[in-house]
Amino acid sequence: MLEIRNLIASYGPVLAIRDISFTADAGKITTVIGANGAGKSTLLRVISGLEPATSGSITWQGHSLLNKTPEAIVRLGVAHVPEGHAVIASLTVAENIEMGALFRRRAHKQDVRVAISEMYALFPRLEERRNQLAGTLSGGERQMLAISRALVSRPSLLLLDEPSLGLAPLVVEQIIATIKQLCISTGLSVLLVEQNANTALAVADHGVLLSLGSVVADQPASLMRADSALRSAYLGY
Amino acid sequence: MFKYKRTGIRNLAIALIFTVAIIALGAILDPYNQGQLAVVSMLFIGVLSVTLLTGTSGQISLGQGALMAVGGYASALTILNLGLSIWFALVMAIIVSALAGLLLGFAAARLTGPYLAGTTLVLALALPSLAIRFESVLGGDVGLNVDFGNPPAWLVSAFGEIGYEQWQLYATVPLTCLALLATANILSSRTGRMWRAIRDHESAASLMGINVSNNKIFTFVVSSGFAGLSGALYGLRGIVGPSVYPISLSLLLLTGAILGGLRSIAGALIGSALVVFLPDLIEWATRPLALSEQIGNYLPGLIGGVLLHLTVILNPGGIAHALHRHKNK
Amino acid sequence: MDTALTTLFLGTTRGAVFALVAMGLVLVWRGAGIVNFAQMGQAMFSTYIASSLIISGHGYWFAFATALIAGALLGALVDVAVMRPLTKRSHSGILASESMRATVPVIASLGILGILQSLAGMLWAAEERGFPSPVSDVAVKAFGKTAPFTNFDLFIIIVVLLTLAATTLFFTKTGMGLAMRATALNPEVARLSGIRIGRVRTLSWAISGVASSLAGLLITPSANLSPNTLDLILIVGFTAAVVGGLESLPGSVVGGFILGLLIAVVNVYDAPDDVFLALLIFLLVVLIVKPGGLFGSKRVRNV
Numbered sequence: 013m014l015e016i017r018n019l020i021a022s023y024g025p026v027l028a029i030r031d032i033s034f035t036a037d038a039g040k041i042t043t044v045i046g047a048n049g050a051g052k053s054t055l056l057r058v059i060s061g062l063e064p065a066t067s068g069s070i071t072w073q074g075h076s077l078l079n080k081t082p083e084a085i086v087r088l089g090v091a092h093v094p095e096g097h098a099v100i101a102s103l104t105v106a107e108n109i110e111m112g113a114l115f116r117r118r119a120h121k122q123d124v125r126v127a128i129s130e131m132y133a134l135f136p137r138l139e140e141r142r143n144q145l146a147g148t149l150s151g152g153e154r155q156m157l158a159i160s161r162a163l164v165s166r167p168s169l170l171l172l173d174e175p176s177l178g179l180a181p182l183v184v185e186q187i188i189a190t191i192k193q194l195c196i197s198t199g200l201s202v203l204l205v206e207q208n209a210n211t212a213l214a215v216a217d218h219g220v221l222l223s224l225g226s227v228v229a230d231q232p233a234s235l236m237r238a239d240s241a242l243r244s245a246y247l248g249y
Numbered sequence: 250m251f252k253y254k255r256t257g258i259r260n261l262a263i264a265l266i267f268t269v270a271i272i273a274l275g276a277i278l279d280p281y282n283q284g285q286l287a288v289v290s291m292l293f294i295g296v297l298s299v300t301l302l303t304g305t306s307g308q309i310s311l312g313q314g315a316l317m318a319v320g321g322y323a324s325a326l327t328i329l330n331l332g333l334s335i336w337f338a339l340v341m342a343i344i345v346s347a348l349a350g351l352l353l354g355f356a357a358a359r360l361t362g363p364y365l366a367g368t369t370l371v372l373a374l375a376l377p378s379l380a381i382r383f384e385s386v387l388g389g390d391v392g393l394n395v396d397f398g399n400p401p402a403w404l405v406s407a408f409g410e411i412g413y414e415q416w417q418l419y420a421t422v423p424l425t426c427l428a429l430l431a432t433a434n435i436l437s438s439r440t441g442r443m444w445r446a447i448r449d450h451e452s453a454a455s456l457m458g459i460n461v462s463n464n465k466i467f468t469f470v471v472s473s474g475f476a477g478l479s480g481a482l483y484g485l486r487g488i489v490g491p492s493v494y495p496i497s498l499s500l501l502l503l504t505g506a507i508l509g510g511l512r513s514i515a516g517a518l519i520g521s522a523l524v525v526f527l528p529d530l531i532e533w534a535t536r537p538l539a540l541s542e543q544i545g546n547y548l549p550g551l552i553g554g555v556l557l558h559l560t561v562i563l564n565p566g567g568i569a570h571a572l573h574r575h576k577n578k
Numbered sequence: 579m580d581t582a583l584t585t586l587f588l589g590t591t592r593g594a595v596f597a598l599v600a601m602g603l604v605l606v607w608r609g610a611g612i613v614n615f616a617q618m619g620q621a622m623f624s625t626y627i628a629s630s631l632i633i634s635g636h637g638y639w640f641a642f643a644t645a646l647i648a649g650a651l652l653g654a655l656v657d658v659a660v661m662r663p664l665t666k667r668s669h670s671g672i673l674a675s676e677s678m679r680a681t682v683p684v685i686a687s688l689g690i691l692g693i694l695q696s697l698a699g700m701l702w703a704a705e706e707r708g709f710p711s712p713v714s715d716v717a718v719k720a721f722g723k724t725a726p727f728t729n730f731d732l733f734i735i736i737v738v739l740l741t742l743a744a745t746t747l748f749f750t751k752t753g754m755g756l757a758m759r760a761t762a763l764n765p766e767v768a769r770l771s772g773i774r775i776g777r778v779r780t781l782s783w784a785i786s787g788v789a790s791s792l793a794g795l796l797i798t799p800s801a802n803l804s805p806n807t808l809d810l811i812l813i814v815g816f817t818a819a820v821v822g823g824l825e826s827l828p829g830s831v832v833g834g835f836i837l838g839l840l841i842a843v844v845n846v847y848d849a850p851d852d853v854f855l856a857l858l859i860f861l862l863v864v865l866i867v868k869p870g871g872l873f874g875s876k877r878v879r880n881v
Contacts, residue, residue: 060770086772100764103756111760114753115772165772307677309684356862359869362680363613364824367816368861370615374813375858381851448677496809500688507685547699554692561686562663 013038014059014169014203019068021058028054030225031068036203036218038073038168041195043204043212043233046222046246052205053095055222056171059203060092061085072169087115091167095174097154101147105138105157108146112161123166131160134190152183159187163194169201176208184208188215213237221246260433260514264426267518275418276408283414285525288483290421293521294428295479296505297514301432302472303503304511305441307448308357308465312369314499315376316353316473317480318489320346324481325393325489326386335398339424339481346477347470354469358462373499377491392490421482428475432514435471444468504553508560510567519568527553580726585846586839587727593838594738598793599815600822600830600837601745602786607824608762609782612661612683613816616690618808620656620787621794623694624648626702628795629709629803638712645795646788653787657780660686695805706807711799734796741792742831745785749827758782813854814841817861823871832873 014036021029028051036042044052057063059070061082070077075088082092091112099108109131113124132139135156141149146157155175162170172191176184192215194200206212213219219236221229223246229236236242271290275283295317303309323345324338333341353372357365380387387393400416411419435441446454447461455461484493505524510516528549535548564571599618606614628645632638664686711730718725718732749755760768761778769775793815794808801807818837822829837857844856864871 062766062769082769083772083774086770092770094766094770098764098767098770100760100767102763103759107756107759110753111756111768111771111773114757117753161767161771303681307681309681311688356865360865361677363607363684364820364865366615366681366684367613367813367820368865371813371817371854371858371861374810375854378851378853378855382855451677500692503685503688543703544700547696550692550696551700554689554696557689557692558660558686561682561689562660565682 013073014042014201015069015071016059017069019055019058019070020066021054021063021068022066023051023054023057023063028225029058029065032222032225032227034220034227034230036201036220038201039195039199040217041192041202041204041215042218042220043206043216044220044222045206045209045212048207049224050222051225052207052222053173056092056173056203056205057094059085060090060171062092062094083115086165086167089166089168090171091162091165091169092171093158093162093173093175095177097151097158097177099146099149099154099157099161102145104143104145105149106142108157109138109160109164112164116165124164127164127166131164134163134194135160152179152187155179155183155187159191167200169203172202172204174205174207176206176211184211191215209243260430263433263514264429267429268422268426271418271422275415280412280414283412283418284486285529287414287418287421287486289521289525290418290425291479291482292502292505292525293425293479293518294475294482295502296509296517296521297428297432298472298475298479299502299506300511300514300517301435301444301475302468304506304513305436305448306444306465306468308468309362309366309503310357310369310472311366311496311499311503312353312371312373313472313476313502314480314494314496315369315373316346316349316476317483317498318376318491318494319349319473320477320480321484321489321494322380322387322393323477325395325484328395329393335420335485339478342477342481343474346480347474349477350469350471350473351466353473354466357469358465370496370499373496376494380491388490390491392488392493394487395485395489396487397485417486424478424482428478429514432475432517436514440464440467504557506567508556508567510569512566513569513573515572516567516569523568524553581846584726585842587731588846589839589842590835591727591731591734591838592841593835594735595793595797595811595834596814596818596837597831597834598738598741598789598796599811600818600834601742601827602789602793603815603819604822604824604827604830605782605786605789607819608827609758609779610657610661612687613824614656614783614786615684615687615812616656616694617687617786617790618794618812618815619691619694620649620652621790622803622805622808623652623698624787624791625709625794625798625803625808626698629707629798630702632710638710642712642795645791649787649791649794650784651787653783653785654780656687656690656787657783660690661783662776691809698805706802706804709795709798709803715799730799737792737796741789745789745827754778754781810854814857817857820861821864821871823873826871826873829871829873833871 016035017033019029019032032055044055046052054063058065059077061077061080061084065078072088072090077085077088077090103111109128113127117124137153138156138160141153146154149157175187188211191202195202204212204216213233213236216233219229219231219233220227221236221242228246229242271286274286278286295313298313320342324342327333327338327341328335356368360368381389397417397420400411404419405411443454443459443464446457446459447464451461480494501524505520506517508523509518509520531549531552532545535545540548560567602617603613606612624645627648628641631641631644661683664683713729713733715728715730717728749759757768757773757778758781760771760773761775765775793811797811798807814837818833819830821836822833840856840860841853844853
């Protein structure tokens with residue numbers, strides 16, 4: 013279980029998160045939705061250790077994630093796919109995936125090999141392009157690569173930031189379906205940040221709605237989907 | 250943090266106090282220390298060129314010594330070939346080195362940080378090659394002999410007998426004072442504000458309508474003029490030649506500017522005094538220890554390096570900044 | 579014809595050493611965003627260590643290995659003791675401005691250079707020392723003819739080629755090499771992948787230290803050892819790195835060989851005194867005509 017209590021954090025000089033508390037259940041997809049500037053991305057960056065928190069607490073399966081470096085937080089099973097298909101353009105596809113598993117390669121040599129081949133099974137298009145530079149991939153392929161880079165470390169919690177950004181609806185659907193499949197088959201927990209609330213709520217188990225850095229709704233996704241008043245007030249449709 | 254208000258009167262007062270203090274000191278010190286004090290006044294102008302270039306506009310140059318050499322050669326050639334007085338020669342030095350700065354500025358405006366540092370370092374190394382290449386004019390390895398000449402009669406009648414070192418000092422001080430006032434005016438002017446804007450945020454400055462590259466070139470021209478004047482005075486002590494302007498001279502100026510405080514005139518003065526007198530001070534302090542010559546020779550370098558480090562890591566604003574902070578507490 | 583061949587071989591041997599120096603600079607630049615002006619000071623220090631070991635009766639290869647290890651440790655020490663504290667403070671006071679963040683590490687590295695040179699002067703006397711080469715410095719003879727290069731030239735080229743091959747293998751075939759490339763290209767994604775970028779950076783300082791110490795060991799038999807001898811090599815290496823684009827390891831190697839040939843040509847056909855003048859002109863031409871270097875990316879360098 014991911015537990016966030018009274019979290020306050022700034023993004024540069026801006027107070028981006030003012031007192032956020034919620035929990036995300038293990039093995040489920042929890043989506044964090046809200047308008048641009050609601051603090052969604054900052055929240056993920058604080059969880060994965062890229063930005064410091066001012067105060068509050070974040071625990072994942074009993075481990076505190078606060079004041080830890082991103083390198084240490086990955087080792088606790090939390091993998092972050094930042095916004096904008098974060099891959100390294102001048103490394104090959106294979107190298108990008110291998111990079112995600114580097115820290116485990118000594119202790120779990122065999123399993124790393126298995127994990128890498130699982131990624132190619134999950135996204136066969138990556139296997140076809142494994143020796144190409146990541147910079148030559150299409151937007152959808154890059155997102156798949158970024159997700160594989162995170163998944164290959166066998167995380168228990170996946171932080172996904174705007175996977176739909178700039179992608180064709182069909183590709184988004186395919187990626188989201190793959191993630192959902194993974195949750196069901198492996199018990200992976202997902203914290204999905206999305207601006208596209210429809211897509212996110214369709215697949216998520218639970219929804220957290222942020223506005224100006226605070227939680228305004230925290231309820232099952234099905235309820236949130238049905239709440240037209242909430243949608244028109246905060247999401248504008 | 251750094252305000253330049255009400256600066257006009259204050260700067261004039263500082264300059265006046267500085268002049269009186271130097272002249273008084275010059276009258277009581279022995280010839281060796283008069284000479285050292287003259288070097289402080291000369292290098293102060295050179296350190297001010299670093300204050301303007303690096304402290305105010307954020308460009309780093311490891312080749313200020315080379316620009317000093319340009320000034321030195323320009324003045325020496327004016328004296329030796331045109332037969333003009335040292336005062337004409339000094340003006341010539343400023344003009345020629347400012348022109349050299351213009352050329353350098355064109356290249357430098359495109360470079361930042363380490364690129365600029367490396368390129369100016371190569372420049373400092375390449376200049377002695379020119380002296381050797383054009384040996385008939387520039388005097389090759391040995392250099393050209395020049396001097397401050399004799400003190401004018403009215404000065405001797407006013408102060409009594411004036412030694413050569415004392416005359417060096419008295420001839421330099423008025424020019425140092427002018428350089429000080431000029432720097433103060435630039436720092437408090439609109440130009441100074443633009444330079445600081447470029448230093449702090451180049452792209453933002455450019456968005457505000459500041460012509461970044463023209464300003465960078467202009468900074469180089471002004472700073473080079475200062476360096477040239479400093480170099481001409483430095484050479485007039487006896488010789489203008491490659492050995493007078495080694496690469497270590499450029500580093501000495503930078504060290505002085507950092508130790509004293511990269512962003513203030515007071516810092517430049519403290520820094521110049523520090524780098525000139527530090528070796529003497531260390532020699533005096535370690536005399537009871539009877540160190541071997543080998544250690545004694547290298548101790549100033551070691552202590553200078555350590556001080557540079559401590560300053561950069563613990564107190565990047567330099568001594569002037571620390572004093573300022575202390576006063577404001 | 580003979581002069582041309584001699585020039586070519588002289589240029590290649592010197593170029594091999596410059597390539598090492600340039601590679602050392604590029605490694606730290608890519609890994610930490612710093613041009614390390616103290617690099618050849620570190621190399622000078624470890625070469626003095628080797629020289630002292632040889633004087634006290636140890637064998638060449640023992641001294642050689644010790645110097646390389648010393649180079650690695652010294653590089654790591656510079657990072658941990660100086661550069662890391664500096665970057666930690668980089669958001670306060672005078673370091674807060676863009677331009678100063680690029681400038682202050684340059685000043686710090688000059689401080690290190692000063693400290694190392696003074697220490698070396700105190701420890702190992704001021705007079706120049708010779709430094710032995712592991713093979714005889716006589717011209718190679720084959721088929722009854724005298725070749726325009728010596729055994730030692732051959733040794734230098736072989737050592738440098740082996741080093742370059744080992745470096746290439748390291749970067750392309752090992753996990754640590756991948757981690758180093760990832761850290762240089764995109765530190766944020768590297769950290770999110772669990773790469774400890776602090777250690778990786780220290781390692782790039784260490785490898786750079788080994789490369790430059792090797793350069794020091796290879797160049798001092800044909801120069802002499804004194805606290806300042808290797809400064810000029812640094813300048814040539816810097817020019818080579820800029821010619822190669824500063825970002826690119828292969829570029830730095832090619833840059834090194836180009837500079838070696840340029841300097842050999844100036845030395846043989848013109849006069850040794852003009853070397854730095856030629857260097858300055860060449861550097862300025864490259865920076866004006868092709869600011870990204872011959873192998874650099876198209877990325878604008880001042881953003």
